[in-house]
Amino acid sequence: MDANSELSAKRNVTLVQARADGAARLDPKQGPEERIVQACWSCQGPVAVGEPFCASCQAVQPPGQADHFQRLGLPRQFEIDTAALEKSYFRMQRLLHPDRFATRTPKEKTLSQQQATSLNDAYETLKDPLARAAYLAGLMGRDVLMEEGNAPVDPMILMEAMEMREALAEAESAEDVAAVTKRAQGEIANCESELADAFAADDLDQAAALITRLKYLRKLADETRFRRAELRGRG
8 A cells, every 4th residue: 555545544534425516514523534525636536525645546636625624634623632733744744745746747746736735734723722723713603813803802811911911021030031931821721721621512602712812821921032032131
């Protein structure tokens, strides 16, 4: 079995027949084991959406409708196995390396580049908890980024951010900054844990609030690095 066939076999895909127009809607929590079938452009054989190669003729496929989780063979949930993410990404990156397509047709070269771009987008999104949370909420029908621009922020989130910023502004030593950094990192870890619970419970209201809070905490964590550098410059 070659590398491309092995990739399809290892994913253990159960094919789900799509409507003729390919517009069947996926279940928001559907994982890589449930795929819509499309026809291979080269041999017309069945290919699950998200599979980069046709198992029948080995032709590289268009990126198609696959979401980021499907593209990397991961369950559609907030809490992911980061080791599995890395392994899947680098393995597929090797399969899509330009050197493997040096003698292929112009169409396959173009499709391999499109697949590589989609793969990179998926990886960059899923490896970042904040981006992953916002993306997953979007798949579940909640555009949290648009909501943030149209709704007031929870006063409790603003108060927490203000208190931590005041502590950071008053920090006059590396130890003071480290204390604020430790608190911010602890709250980030707690927030990510609560996000996993909210998504698991399909509580999108809570998930949206936690995404906003995580964004503020992440920004504060960045500010601690700037403050540390500022104090170092004074010395």
